[in-house]
Amino acid sequence: MIGLIILIIALVVVLAAAPFLLDEKGYVLISFNNTTIEGTIVSFAVLTIAVLVVSYLTYKLVRYLFSIYRNTKHSFFARSQGRKQAAIEQALWSVINDDYAQIEQALSSKVPDQYQDIRLALLAKAALANNQTDKALEYLFDINPEQQLKVAKLWLASGNSSAIESQLRVIAESKKATALELKIYTEVLVQQQHFSALEAFLPRLLRKKVLTNEQWHRVFNAYFASFPVDEVTAKYKQLPKKLHSYAYSAYLTQMAAAGQLSVIENDLIKMVKHEEQHAQLANILSKATTANARKLQTSIQDRLKKDEQNNSLLLALACLANAQGDYDLAARVFDKALNNENKKQYMQQAKLSYEKSAQLDKALVLYK
Numbered sequence: 001m002i003g004l005i006i007l008i009i010a011l012v013v014v015l016a017a018a019p020f021l022l023d024e025k026g027y028v029l030i031s032f033n034n035t036t037i038e039g040t041i042v043s044f045a046v047l048t049i050a051v052l053v054v055s056y057l058t059y060k061l062v063r064y065l066f067s068i069y070r071n072t073k074h075s076f077f078a079r080s081q082g083r084k085q086a087a088i089e090q091a092l093w094s095v096i097n098d099d100y101a102q103i104e105q106a107l108s109s110k111v112p113d114q115y116q117d118i119r120l121a122l123l124a125k126a127a128l129a130n131n132q133t134d135k136a137l138e139y140l141f142d143i144n145p146e147q148q149l150k151v152a153k154l155w156l157a158s159g160n161s162s163a164i165e166s167q168l169r170v171i172a173e174s175k176k177a178t179a180l181e182l183k184i185y186t187e188v189l190v191q192q193q194h195f196s197a198l199e200a201f202l203p204r205l206l207r208k209k210v211l212t213n214e215q216w217h218r219v220f221n222a223y224f225a226s227f228p229v230d231e232v233t234a235k236y237k238q239l240p241k242k243l244h245s246y247a248y249s250a251y252l253t254q255m256a257a258a259g260q261l262s263v264i265e266n267d268l269i270k271m272v273k274h275e276e277q278h279a280q281l282a283n284i285l286s287k288a289t290t291a292n293a294r295k296l297q298t299s300i301q302d303r304l305k306k307d308e309q310n311n312s313l314l315l316a317l318a319c320l321a322n323a324q325g326d327y328d329l330a331a332r333v334f335d336k337a338l339n340n341e342n343k344k345q346y347m348q349q350a351k352l353s354y355e356k357s358a359q360l361d362k363a364l365v366l367y368k
Contacts, residue, residue, distance in 0.1 A: 098129075117147045121154060128157050152184045161188040172201070179210040186211070190222045198223065206242060213246070220250030229258040252284050261291040261323065272299045278312035285316045286349055291323035311337050319349050327356035335362075 090102070103126040120139045127136035136158050143151060148164050149171070155161045165188050171177055172185035186205060189198040198219075205211055211219065224232050224247075236244070236251040255264045268284070271277040300317045304310060314337035321330035330353035338350050354363035 101126075117143045117150075121151045124151065124154050124158075128154065133158055149181075152188075156184070156187055156191060159191070161191050164188065165192060165194075179208065182208055182210045183215070186219060190219060193226055195223055195226055202243060203240060206240075206246070211246075216246040217250050217253075220247040221253060223247075224251055224254040229255075229260060232258070232260075233263065249280060249284070253287050256284050256288040256291075256323075259288075259290040261288055261293045261296070265293045265296050268293070268296050269299045272296070272303050272313070275310075278310060278316065282312045282316040282319065283345075285319035285323070286346060288319060288323035291320065293320065293324070296320065297324070311339075311342070315342060315346055318353065319346070322349055322353055322356075327353045331357040331359055331362070 103122055120143045124136040124139035124143075127133070127139065136154070137160060140148075140151060140154060140158065140163075148155075149167055152161070152164055152168065155164050165185075168181065168185040168188055171181050177185075182205060186198070186201065189195070189201065224235065227235055232251065232254055236247060239247055252264050252267060255261070261268070268281060271281045297317070297320055300313055300320065304313055304317065307313070314333050318330045318333035318337060321327070321333065330349070334346070334350045334353055338346060343350075351363050354360070
């Protein structure tokens, strides 16, 4: 811009100086419609230079004013963005510290547009933590559809995972499905009690090896619990043989909880013979309700004669005694077997034995 102005001024100066060099005054006539401007070349050159200087100064003034406006606007915008960024950061720190009340306070103001879905997810998580399921669902439904699968765990926690089931099915059935996506889809099927779809999906879960033994146990617990007790054994036998080992513990647990120990008594007796299965046996019997399994009791007691310090078998015997209504025996065994390591898991069984055997003082100790 400055170079162009200098060039124009140089041309005007040459035009102004030319008449003097040629000893001619020179004459300029500008005519436009009915308007006529005339004068010497010198006056025209002076006027042109004045116009160019004024134009340049005006340009500089406008540019300066615009820079002030732009810097002011940028500063205000930067402060606004800083506050929004600080809000989302504070909310994330609150999540880390399980301070859900602080999350709602931090996210009461606006956040950067790219974090809007994260804001809604955090608010939904806070609402679920405060048992405000309806409020959480409102936030979840407002999240961009393309981001819904990223909050699948929140949908599961809300109990309304049907909203993402169709999307998850497409992904889970694809060859590129990740282990996490397969796990979440399994949880959705279990929560929605779509067990026919789960049956068809189980072989793929087995091939992909995405579930731990504990996760398999939870899946099959829910699966067997969905059927009438007289159908559970048939359902177990209908499973592919490769799945039997994963479903076995859940099957036995469900049968024990349904008061069907007589049906699985021989299976449990086999477990008594294997020391590595004693803890699992105790866990199964802790779920037993009513029972008449004298052969199993005899088997456990015979094994204890050889290994009196086997704490897992002692717990199994105590739980079995409770199920058979022999609360005095159960209480005596719990006196010996209950400790700080297993107290939480077997507390309810111990309380039952103490209350039914009129040892309320011991039961009260467990309540504390």
